[in-house]
Amino acid sequence: MRRLLLQLPMLLLGLISTAQVNKEAGNAKNIAINWQIIENSHAGGGQFLSSLNIQNNAPVPLQNKNWKLYFNFARRIALETVTGDVNIVHVNGDLFYIRPTEKFRPISNGTSVTIEFASKDWAVNFTDAPEGFYLIYDDAPNRPIPINNVKAIPSTRPAQFARNQQDRVPSITPQIIYEQNKNSIDLPEKDLQKIFPTPVKYESKAGEFILDQGVKIAANTAFGVESKLLQDKLNHFLSPAKGAKNGKSIRLDLDKTMEKDAYQLEINSKGISITAGTHAGIFYGIQSLLSTFPLQKKGLKVPSIKLQNALVYDKPRFDFRGLMIDVARNFQTKEEILKVLDLMSMYKLNVLHFHLNDDEGWRLEIQDLPELTTVGSKRGHFSDSSLTHLPPSFGSGPFLNDHHGTGHYSKADFIEILKYANARHIRVIPEIEAPGHARAAIRSMHARYNRLMKEGRKEEAERYLLHDLNDRSSYRSVQNWNDNVMDVSRPSTYAFIEKISDEIIAMYKAAGAPLQTIHYGGDEVPDGAWEGSPNSLKFVKEHPELKDINGLWAYFYTNIDRILKSRNLYLSGWEEVGMQPVLADGKKSYVINPALGDKNIHLNVWNNIIGWGAEDLAYKLANTGYKVILGGVSNFYFDMAYQKSFDEPGYYWGEYADIDKAFNFIPFNSFLNSNTDKFGNTLKPGFYDSKERLTEKGKANIVGLQGLLWSETIKGGKNLEYMIMPKLLGLAERAWAADPEWANEPDSLKRKVMYNQAWARFANTLGKKELPRIDAAFGELNYRLPPSGAIVKDGQVHLNNQFPGITVRYTTDQSEPTAKSPLYTKPIPNKGLIRFRTFDSQGRGGKSSSIVNEVAWNVTPKELP
Template identity: 30%
Template structure:
């Protein structure tokens, strides 16, 4: 069938012939719980088609009927995000396992109507809005299908965030991992600590390109989201069945917070009063002090974060935390002695374990980068078997695994598969996002025209052949610990929305199909078929949505950044 659905559905069969045509007389019948999807359909399809999709009266009228329902048998067979879509000459029925399933079915209907259904106004008033008769049954492979968006290195205004939520929804992605704080900027208003944004949201200048570059943008850069902005973003996402997972970095990547409140830093090892918001890139030596003041400060920050984000997960970073200042700090060394910690790695584990338990006591779950597995704990179990013994469920907050983390803590595995494998074997849930496969800030081609070439070359084909469940877990009960996958979009060298578009698309489309569709093992995947669907239809959808993607032929002249130094990785061993 020529409609080229992406992500590919589980099953799709043609009907007995004919088609359904939406007309001004077509009505929309929204069953209980589907009212938000009905509003979304009227807004999106109404803008593109000019059709009102008036509420249905008693039964179908002369223009046919679009019916939305949640149904228990769909829930039982396909789960809450699954749906059935039936098109006959009389109308369309979308039956979801839950309200999310109905919404994903509505997204499929929009794809079936053609690329012009993605525009914000009518371009051809005489167009016939036809859908071929067919039956689709569909459900996602993974429950976590996400994008990590870094707004700390380069701030993305609120309207840009809302736009990316629409783009995630169009591809059936359901998690926005929102990287809100880092050395280069603090982007969320915390009412108790106004200087986090008053000082921490702004830097005087910005390095252009890799940190080895001699180029600078001498303009001040910054911005932040008010709490009302955050509420709007979270509500907008929820209407599209997307969970926003906030990330508040600790104890590393914290110079912006220390610049705002110097007492957060290791004041007996460095003059923190001289620190400003960092203007370059890399791993920063200025980390949080392991003091009671710091713990209480970040508890207060997180109290406001929890009030804004209903997500069951809160990401606390935990990555790239240099230990030199802790080694030089008598305060940090005294804390280690008091807590019976063997080294600074255990001190970091102690720090994050404190907040993992704090979150668990409030019904939330810590998720962090795979470094949070390091350090362990003297009171942790000695074996996986011991850590999983007893009558504790996977969301338990109190029991420790052998990592020293509460059992409910989860891991974002970014340094390859190893951290995710270790986490799953220790009883933790995992989101697979290895740098070598799904860091979309990395270059898409080895050519000299790629803008600010960073890191590994990862083509559209490479992303399409990524497998979130590593072979060491496949076929075992530990495979169920893989919640899903996400692409990570760091923004050191993506200074605006145009650059973010270029890095994300079309590779994020490939990741969406990997996360949703029941694809075969990588060696058997039909990349040629996927690419054909992209070229024949999906790029036109991206065009309609105004996405500045990388063309298959390479960057357009205005997408290049000649002379801005990147970070090509030369002489690296093959990535397995």
């Protein structure tokens, strides 16, 4: 039946029999739902107004009873503002449904109803739209009917784009992009750096070395794995040698006196040598050698390669150069994760922070706790009494296996990922979110409890229970869940943590992969959690040293720290782990907890949003003694949209963040290039005067940088690749290379000139070298091709690019540019509508844009694309 339902288009109609449901389900293609932003700053600000238009083109009218229309929406709806004679009901998380009232007028064929409602905050782009619509009829509660014809109507008015009265970030246009690209001046390829990220020292030498299959690898016995990796790469590039050995070699030499992970690469006419004191150092030297190879198409082999003689000395700036991938909100396949690991290894990133669970999903098989995946890894339509799976989130829809909401890694999958990462000198940090963001785990362990209670095994049922069954706490998390926080007063919660830790340790041991830490979350526990839990209140009363319910926070992480240290691991967590709630005049605030400082606790600090007041939080925590990984939302949240545009995917609550936000970040002086707030307003002089700077102790506690990809808006591998690339290259440069010269220039005017020169070199390196190298390595990787800028000047259309070297093609007949359209090489004199589009080295096109050059045709403005 499920397969049949998937094959049938379904109709939004109020019917009174299953037979009628089946009949009218076939007309669902005749129902259209359009969502549109009406205005931000609605009714005085702090909310936006939007509308849903439901149009019926089917012969049977939409009735005023017997149906509910479910959907996911990331904003809190002000339910009292709903119009259209319907009610909108919040279920939990981002799940809502629409229910008609008795006043609802049936929608006959060819008519529609418009429902308006206000929601918290603001909306700008299409990823803000409600999604995942499906219908449930009262007499068929287990037969969901998806509605597929759903559109977000593009915005055109300032009121739809301005988030509030303070918003100065413009809606992007080709003209604005052209102005932004002015510093991306075209540079000769001979002036570009040969190795990326920037090495400590690169000296070009006279002459060249001819590399072919006659050149053999002579490796120290310690470097057998790396030798094989290099040989595999050479076999990939070079066709078989026709003659005998030529006597030349690539040497992989061991020198234990060298700094950790440093390497020296020498290319001369006699051969190539890579010297290092560690396996990772040799691996990084190999990556640098490969980056000097001339570009060639994937799969194409050549007899020989000419390499410029050079001497390179290099070492990483930070030990931690990471990327966090959230696979809990929306799942990514094992194959996609392996692809990401290959990409990371090319650019010497060495930590995959693997976000494996959250409210909306648990993604790692734990064989002794099967409900974690049989329940916690699946999303679909449910009844409140059901504990068989989780509800739809982020538009995942009603069915269990047809979307990115369902999925997990088996034990074998995870071990394979660990082995693959380890071979590329990437360590994997598993994250198990606790005590908040834990709904998938809580519900799974509740299902386990129910199963074992039915078997009469009460003690075992309660062994890993994660919540108080009598908890009546009233709270809403940031993502609108009211039941997503573990009960940290229960011994069973710590039994669960120990069980999960031990199972993870065993998997790493089986993979032969290093495990130094487990990340145990800590972010966004909502106010009100535990306050209505009899178990928690009783526990606090029995432990007066906790003072009040807020004392449970430090109690929890003190225990987690103890559990991990007993297993020779250190604790990692989000910045909140280093904070503690305090009450003053009845109001709760958060301050740094010095008691956990200097205990080798590693914190990922995300909150550097300009204007929120925590711009120096990372430095305060480092100065207190916490080990800090810098991953501020303003610079390194890769799920933030690149630009303000309706068709640009991603969130933007922290910042619009293109690659320049990562490139211009200075780790020990993050205030240097942060000159505007999140709304584009220039900061007043002295804005940072009161902010705390890093002490020498604090500098020693900054262990690295990390990019982060939260996956609420990510549906599949192509979306993931679009959002992380090319931003990842800005991260790689800042995490590996020393501070650029401009960062240490005290004169602001000189610094700006130096920065613009450095940006031009970086932009040219990406456009002419690194992005084509990625094309050659992967064949197809869906990185974002930035739209070209355009202006009309002297009667001609001028185009430019963020990354010089990227191909641009255009049309003058209103058609979409293709890989066969005219190549842009000089200003376009044609009049009328000019469409243009960027292409990668293999002909894949980005989004097209257009501009009008002295339009003189019979087209009204609203008809222009």
